Amino acid sequence: MRPQLIWTVLWTISSLLFVPTLAGAQHQAVLSSNQAQSTITYVLKHPFHTVRGVSRQITSEVNFDNDRRVITSVQVTAPVKSFDSGNKTRDKDMLKVTEAATYPEVKFTSARITGNSAHITVSGQLSFHGVVQEVTFRATQQSKNNNMIVEGSFPISLEAYKVKRPSIFRMAVEDEVIIHFHMVYSLAQKES
Structure with missing residues (x-):
């Protein structure tokens, strides 16, 4: 066989092999969170009062299927020191008990997402304080002003x-902490 014919055959085969991959990938978009509009809030209860700490320093990316209008994966990271409860002394104490110098980030990575374009169920790994646990939660997803808003x-x-x-006055806070999230992603980003 002539060298030119060999290259033509190889190019044709490689083109056919990569077409399905490219066709499937062209409808996926990678969306980044808008830090100015996204928040994660923890709610911690004590017999005398309820504490809310809010982080606005969130880094998050989702893979978004433009055809089905659904999120296919998500990753979220927030610095532990970024949570603000409105009381510097309390926040300093929280940094001590969570050992933020050793474990500086809270991170979630999805493993499975099911549902439709309005309601999704997300399962994945939440890493906090050096421990990784599987969590599952429901979230709502809506489009508004060229943004996708995900809450849960x-x-x-x-x-x-x-x-x-x-503990405050020798009474410990409740073991259960509720995590609320309000994430805003721009739908105007380029497809991958």
């Missing part, structure tokens, strides 16, 4: 993540 909440156990429950 789920509980975590401080003891499951080996965090010593802080």
